[in-house]
Amino acid sequence: MSTQIPKQTEKTEETAAETESEVPSKGDERRAEKRRRADERRRQREAEEAEKAAADENTVELRVFRYDPDVEGKQEPRFDTFHVPFTKGMTVLDALMYARDTYDSSLTFRHSCRQAVCGSDAMFVNGGQKLACKTQIDELEEPIRVEPLPHAEVTKDLVVDMEHFYDQMEAVEPYFQTNEYPDGELEEQRQSRENREKIKMSTRCIWCSACMSSCNIAAGDNEYLGPAAINKAYRFAMDEREGEDVKQKRLEIIEQEHGVWRCQTQFSCTEVCPKDIPLTEHIQELKREAVKNNLKFW
């Protein structure tokens, strides 16, 4: 919405230039006229919106964490307040983008797909880890406090360093491996429907690191794999196509000292997961799997 403001001024300049320099055809004139009218309407609408905002009618108050290590005056963390005009269906990400485009272009945060797929805009909103793009503003109490994810190093404003999280994710080897191949050379590696259902939820992870940030244990133990990585391990360990050998290897990774056994079932990760993955359930199942794997009755 707000991104349209600079574009619009460009457009009006263009149309003005067009009408002045050349002798336009009738069609061009009509189109220009149409564009001008559309612009006028849009400007009118925006003026109305601004008026509404000015009258403090339906604006939301955002308190955003600010920190910039590169600028001397901004090295001390602080909260900035933004008043953003509310539109129906507005998400926290929309509000942040409006604030950035309208008030302060130095406001920094990650976002990409805006539809809860890329997992780049996990933030700490009103005391909970949320995906900003799928958190509706009208469900939140005002003022809305937006902070970077806790238990992670802040790079700037709402951007945190994800390196540690990615390291943990990679530690469980999050890719398909197997040494059991089907007989025919062109045969496919098929998965049963039941097995697919079993791992279905665990495949939904978008690597947003909300669970890792909410986990009390991961906060105190840097070596702990964390819910997301264990969930990834679950996704492959439970995949029957990988075969017994690889499963043993995976269980060895997850049953290490800082693997599944660090989990103390606080359910924080399950509560915050924007993709509703039952993380605690998966961790618990891997614990049982690890025990079963090591129990010997002979």
Added chain:
Amino acid sequence: MSQSYNRGLIEDFSRWREFEAGMWAWIFHKFTGWVLIGYLFTHIAVLSTAIPASGAETAVLQAGNDVYTQTIVSLEGLLLVRVLEVGLLSVAVFHMLNGARLLLVDLGVGLESQDKSFYASLILTGAITVASVPTFIAGAF
């Protein structure tokens, strides 16, 4: 991650208000666990007065003049101890009920209703504590 960087007070901003059921259950379980460990040692200290008392003569024991009986009687005479006993019971009951809940969680039973079972154990703890008040406090005032 957390150890490498300190965001200052701002890091803990409002963190407590937003805890979910599972987190509260964990905090209470830790807290009650420590309280019970602390109690265990005082319990041992009080009970070990029975060792010198066991050497006393039968007449002294029957009259209730031995160290052990005296210790118990004087402790139970204190109002503070009576009130603490109610607290101890509530702590122990919560730890037991939540422990049962954690057993279910470890078995993977009813993970979706783990918050309800936490609330249930809280309510049950409250009920049992209230019901125990007449027994513990009777004659204390």
